[in-house]
Every structure is written in C-alpha cells, then in structure tokens.
Amino acid sequence: MLRFAPSPTGDMHIGDLRVALFNYIVSKQRNEDLIVRIQDLDKEKNVEGKDEEILALLSLFGIEYTQVIYQSESVRYHSAMALELIHEKKAFSCFCSPEWLEKRREEAKESKKAYSYDDACRNLPDELVIDNMSPFTIRLNRPDEAIIVNDAIKGKVSFKPDAVDSFVIMSQDKTPTYNFACAVDDMLSDISLVIRSEEHMSNTPKQDHIRASLGYDKKVEYVHLPIIKEDDSFSVKWLLEEGFLPAAISNYLISIGNKPPLEIFDTKDAIEWFSLDNISKSPVRFSIDSLREINKKHLKNMDATELSRYVGFADANIGELAKVYLEEASTTKELKAKIEPIFAVKEIPQEFTDAAQAMTKTIKGAPFFEEYDDFKNYIMKESGLDGKNFSKVLRFLLSGAENGPDIALVYKYLKNYIGEIVK
RNA sequence: GGCCCCGUCGUCUAGCGGUUAGGAUCCAUGGUUUUCAUCCAUGUUACAGGAGUUCAAUUCUCCUCGGGGUCACCA
Numbered sequence: 001m002l003r004f005a006p007s008p009t010g011d012m013h014i015g016d017l018r019v020a021l022f023n024y025i026v027s028k029q030r031n032e033d034l035i036v037r038i039q040d041l042d043k044e045k046n047v048e049g050k051d052e053e054i055l056a057l058l059s060l061f062g063i064e065y066t067q068v069i070y071q072s073e074s075v076r077y078h079s080a081m082a083l084e085l086i087h088e089k090k091a092f093s094c095f096c097s098p099e100w101l102e103k104r105r106e107e108a109k110e111s112k113k114a115y116s117y118d119d120a121c122r123n124l125p126d127e128l129v130i131d132n133m134s135p136f137t138i139r140l141n142r143p144d145e146a147i148i149v150n151d152a153i154k155g156k157v158s159f160k161p162d163a164v165d166s167f168v169i170m171s172q173d174k175t176p177t178y179n180f181a182c183a184v185d186d187m188l189s190d191i192s193l194v195i196r197s198e199e200h201m202s203n204t205p206k207q208d209h210i211r212a213s214l215g216y217d218k219k220v221e222y223v224h225l226p227i228i229k230e231d232d233s234f235s236v237k238w239l240l241e242e243g244f245l246p247a248a249i250s251n252y253l254i255s256i257g258n259k260p261p262l263e264i265f266d267t268k269d270a271i272e273w274f275s276l277d278n279i280s281k282s283p284v285r286f287s288i289d290s291l292r293e294i295n296k297k298h299l300k301n302m303d304a305t306e307l308s309r310y311v312g313f314a315d316a317n318i319g320e321l322a323k324v325y326l327e328e329a330s331t332t333k334e335l336k337a338k339i340e341p342i343f344a345v346k347e348i349p350q351e352f353t354d355a356a357q358a359m360t361k362t363i364k365g366a367p368f369f370e371e372y373d374d375f376k377n378y379i380m381k382e383s384g385l386d387g388k389n390f391s392k393v394l395r396f397l398l399s400g401a402e403n404g405p406d407i408a409l410v411y412k413y414l415k416n417y418i419g420e421i422v423k
Numbered sequence: 424g425g426c427c428c429c430g431u432c433g434u435c436u437a438g439c440g441g442u443u444a445g446g447a448u449c450c451a452u453g454g455u456u457u458u459c460a461u462c463c464a465u466g467u468u469a470c471a472g473g474a475g476u477u478c479a480a481u482u483c484u485c486c487u488c489g490g491g492g493u494c495a496c497c498a
Contacts, residue, residue, distance in 0.1 A: 007498045039498055098496065105495080112424035114494060137496050154428065163426055163494080171496035178498045201427070202493045226429085227492070259437085263447095280436090282429050283491060289448085290435075327461045391457055403459035 001191050002027040004058075004065070005182070007039040008050035011235035012057050014286060015197055015228050018253040021267065022195045022225065024063040025254070028271045033066040035189060040072045041181055057236055061246050062267055069189070071181055078176035078184055081214060082138050082169055090213045091169060093129050093136045094121040116162045117142075138170035140180075140213060147205035152223040152276050159205040167206060183207035186220060193221040195276075200224060223276055226257055230286040239291075243310075243333030245302075248295035255294075257284035264297050292330035299335070300326055311336045321413035324405045341400030342414070342421060348396055355389040359397060363422045369415070372408040397422050 004020045006012065027034035036058065038051045055068065085091035094117075101117075108115035122141065142161045149157045169180035176184070186194065186207070201224050208220070239249055250267050254260065257280040261273055299307060304319030310332040311322055318339065325338045348356040362383040369375035380390055395407055398414065398421060414421060 005498090009498070042497060045497070094496095101496085108494090109424075114425035116425095116494090135496095157427065160426075165494085168496050173496080175496090177496065182498085198428080199492060200498095203498095224428095229491080256435090280429095285435060287435070287448095293448090328459075387457085395458070401459090405458095405460080406456075407458085 001032055001189055002030075002034045002193055002195070003037050003186065003189060003191050004034065004063075005037040005039050005071075005196075006054050007042070007045070008054065009042065009045040009047055010050065011237050012054050014230075014234050014236060014239070014249075014253060017057070017061065017236050017249070018228065019196055019225065020058060020063050021061070021250055021253055022223075022274075022276075024065075025267065025271050025274045026193065026195060026276070029274065030193075032192065034064070035067040035069060036065045037069045037071055037185060037189070039178070039182075040070055041075075041175060041178065053237075060240075061250055069185070071185060074181075074185060074188070075176060077188065078181055079170070079174065081184055082176070082180070085140065085169070085213060086138065089141075091138050091140045092122050092124070092166075093132075094139045094168070095124075095132055095134050095136045096121060114162065117166045119166050122166060135172040137168045137172055139166045140169050140210060142166040143205075143209050143212075147208055149201075149204045149208065149222060151201070151204075152221065153226070153279050153281060154201070154224060157201070159202070163202070164205045164209055169210065179203050179206045180210060183210035184214075187211050187214070187216050187218075190218075191220055192218075193223065195223045195225065198224045198227045223279075226280060226283045228256070228286045229283050234286065234288070241333075243331030243335070244291060244295050245298050245332070248291065248298040251298065252291045252294045256286065256290075257282070264294065264301070296326055296330045299323070299330075299332070311339045313339075317413045317416065321410065324409050324413070327405055338401075338404075342398070343417075344400055345423070346396055346400050348393070349402075352389065352393050352396065355383075355385055355393045356397060358383050359385060359390075359393050360422055363397070363418065368418075372411040372415075375411060375415070376408075 002023045004023045006016055006020075023034055036055065038054075040046050040051070051070075058065065082091060086093070096117075104118070105115045117139065119142070121136075121139070143164050144161065146161065147159050147164055149159065151157060167179065168177050170176055182203070183206070204222055204224075211218075211220070236249070240246070247266055251265060254265075254267070254270050254274070255263070258274075259278040260270070262269075300323055302319075304316040304323070305314065306319070307322050308315050308317075308319035311318065313319075322335045322339060325335055329335045329338050346356075359379065362379050366375070366378055366382070369378065376394075379394070380386060383390075385393065391407075392402070395404065396402065398407060399410055404410070
C-alpha cells in the first residue's frame with residue numbers, strides 16, 4: 001500500500017504533484033493500492049475546500065486512488081497508542097512550558113549547538129505527575145542507539161539519538177503531532193513504501209522510532225525525492241491557468257532529476273520504464289522554459305479538433321492553424337491570444353488605411369480560391385497593391401497582427417472563414 | 424552552529440577507474456524564410472580547490488570551500 005498525504009492548507013504545489021505522480025506510478029508498477037490521506041490535524045491552518053480541490057486535481061492528472069482518509073478522524077487511535085506508550089514507560093508526560101522550551105532553543109542557538117530536549121521530565125516521580133495540574137505534552141523516549149534509515153535514493157543515513165530527540169507526540173491540547181499521527185497512520189494502513197519530499201528526511205527516524213516503540217516490526221521503505229529549486233513558487237492551479245496541459249506538466253515533473261528514455265511521454269508510458277534507481281540525488285531545477293518546450297510538443301501532438309476547443313472553436317482547421325502559431329506560442333492561453341485577433345475587428349496603422357480599404361473591397365468581391373497563390377495573384381492584380389502595401393496589409397487583414405507565421409499557411413486553414421475575417 | 428545530503432560547459436545535465444568528457448539550452452556565425460519568429464548547419468565554453476589510494480582518477484577516500492535540507496506542542 002502506498003499513500004499520498006497532502007495537507008489542505010494551501011494551493012497544491014508542483015512538488016506535491018510530483019510526489020503524487022511518483023506514488024501513483026510506483027503503485028501501478030507494484031500493483032498495490034494508493035490511498036490519499038488528508039493531513040488535516042492543524043485546524044488553524046486548514047483551508048476550507050482545499051481537500052476537494054486537491055482531489056479534483058489528482059483526477060485531472062489521472063492519478064487514481066482507492067480511498068481517501070481524513071487524519072483528524074483517527075485521533076482516538078492516536079490517543080490510545082500514546083496511552084499505551086506511557087503505560088509501558090516508553091513515553092512520558094512533560095510539563096515544561098512552551099516559553100521555557102523556547103528559551104532553551106534560543107540558548108542552544110546562541111551557543112551554536114544543536115537543540116535537543118534535556119529530558120527534564122523523563123524521570124519525574126509518579127506522585128509528582130499525578131498531582132500536577134499543569135498542562136502537559138507527551139514525549140516519546142529518545143532511542144538508545146542511532147537509527148539507520150535506508151533510503152532508496154540516498155542510501156543508508158544514520159541519525160544519532162540526540163538527533164531523533166525525546167520529541168512531543170501529543171500536544172497540550174490532546175491532538176497528536178504530525179510525526180506521531182503520520183507514523184501511526186502509516187502503520188494502520190499497512191503502508192509498505194513512502195515516497196515523499198526530501199524535507200521529510202529528518203522525520204523518518206522519528207517515525208520509525210514511534211513504530212518500533214509500538215512494537216511494530218514491519219519495516220516501511222522510504223524514498224526521499226530531492227527538492228525542487230524554483231525561482232518563484234509555482235502552484236499547479238497557476239500553471240493550469242497559464243495554459244499548460246496536465247499531460248505536459250506530468251511529463252515535465254516526471255522528467256526532472258530523472259533519466260526518461262524519451263522526452264515526450266504520458267504517465268501511462270512512464271509506468272513501463274520508470275525506476276526510482278534513476279532519480280538524481282541532487283536538487284532539481286524547475287525551469288518554466290523547459291516546461292514551455294514540453295507543453296509545445298504536447299500541443300503539437302494533440303488532435304486538431306481537440307486543440308481548437310482550447311482556443312474557443314470546434315474545428316480541425318482552427319486546430320491546425322493553432323499548431324502553425326505554435327512557432328511563437330507555447331501555451332493554450334498564448335494560442336488563444338494569437339487566434340482571437342484574427343476574428344476581431346482589425347486596427348490598421350494610419351499609413352496603411354487607404355491600402356486596407358482598397359484591399360478589403362477587393363477581398364469581399366473575390367471568388368473562393370483553394371490555393372493561396374491564386375488568391376494572392378487575384379488580390380494583387382485587382383487591387384493594384386504591391387510591396388509593403390500588399391504584404392503588410394494582407395497580413396493585418398487576415399491575422400490582425402503585424403508579424404506572424406507564413407501567411408500562405410494561415411490562408412490554408414482560414415480560407416473558409418475569409419468572409420468572417422475580412423469585414 | 425549541530426546533523427544529513429549534494430558540487431561536470433553561463434544554465435539543465437550524461438558519465439558509475441582508462442572517453443577526442445556526450446547531449447540540450449543560451450550565445451556567436453552562416454543558410455532557408457517578401458514579416459517577427461521558426462527551422463537547418465557550424466563554432467566557443469566544464470570535471471570547485473587541495474591531499475591521498477591506484478599503473479591509471481571526473482569517477483574511490485579525506486580535508487577545505489561552495490550550495491541545499493533539517494533542527495517546533497506546523498504539516
């Protein structure tokens with residue numbers, strides 16, 4: 001069983017999507033289920049509706065899952081297990097105040113040492129614990145020995161007991177902390193492999209330690225993906241709004257820091273050849289320009305009629321025309337901005353006003369020509385225009401722009417619409 | 424600062440002891456194109472530094488330097 005565990009606290013980020021994609025691909029390869037666990041423990045940070053939005057995005061990207069679990073619904077299990085740990089003396093109540101701990105952290109920082117809890121409350125006499133009415137947290141005893149995490153990408157990584165620390169598993173308000181809830185839930189869901197971002201690396205020994213303390217023998221496999229370096233932060237929603245295709249975004253996210261056998265592919269193809277062994281150990285760079293290139297290639301491969309829908313039509317000719325415009329546009333949004341002016345009222349520069357009037361008149365009176373050359377020759381002859389007055393003006397009239405693709409190509413796909421374009 | 428990762432053309436990278444160190448992109452030049460762009464061809468540019476191991480290090484080890492991650496009663 002694999003899992004994707006997003007928190008509904010903001011827009012889904014490309015890094016989150018990459019993690020989801022990898023989990024999905026590997027779940028298919030291993031023929032295991034993928035579940036989605038919404039990490040909604042932090043009531044303050046949860047954003048209404050984000051869970052639904054994340055689920056909708058997963059569907060849009062073709063990521064199939066068998067179950068959705070809301071973490072907040074299993075808090076009673078978390079409490080029960082914390083209690084068990086206390087009974088077995090594997091965890092203890094800690095009465096240290098947040099303010100005092102904060103002070104300790106600052107001291108550690110000033111003396112340039114790594115902060116670690118001093119276990120002050122670990123061996124409190126029972127009567128002191130019982131009689132104490134102050135709010136408390138529950139901490140798990142730090143491990144006696146170093147914990148080795150065997151990561152599929154990074155290899156064996158060792159964490160000393162102090163690095164794992166006697167960390168908090170239940171906060172004062174009786175809610176489980178992230179690491180505790182996460183470790184327990186992975187255990188309860190019988191998760192066999194966790195693929196997540198590198199920033200969770202230091203949580204891994206903590207989560208292993210929690211399960212070991214609970215007597216859970218099964219080893220969970222871990223893969224920590226190198227982080228994505230970005231110049232700006234990109235949300236999936238934004239990329240979609242900018243006119244990037246889900247197929248292209250997936251393609252790109254699977255490609256970076258990887259060794260795909262080909263440049264353009266869909267997620268189904270990736271299931272055939274994807275291997276965690278090929279993932280780079282170094283951080284990967286997210287380049288919007290590279291994404292644009294890949295998006296362009298996906299648009300080029302798209303069915304013409306389907307493509308035309310993205311720019312507001314339902315006609316293969318417009319789809320083909322859009323492909324011609326791909327030489328200067330990379331997203332559906334940009335294509336739309338190129339196609340729309342063609343059918344809009346044209347604004348002709350002052351110097352060409354007369355020529356434009358003459359040409360408009362000629363075009364309106366012209367018969368239908370299958371070939372551009374015939375059309376061109378006719379217009380040229382009938383209007384008496386030549387040079388700039390001909391080529392520039394014709395381009396303005398037909399495309400609504402000063403520059404653009406070869407006008408013969410434009411004509412090829414637009415010839416049936418001349419009446420609508422030149423008004 | 425502690426711990427943990429990473430360090431190849433300007434950029435993104437291939438390479439897993441012996442290579443003319445490959446590709447993509449950028450840049451430059453030439454060509455195609457009655458426009459801008461595209462496209463094609465050609466060209467410049469890299470193993471962070473220093474020790475070691477070895478017949479042989481880009482590749483293995485250590486140190487320095489540089490970059491990143493993490494050190495919460497957040498997830």
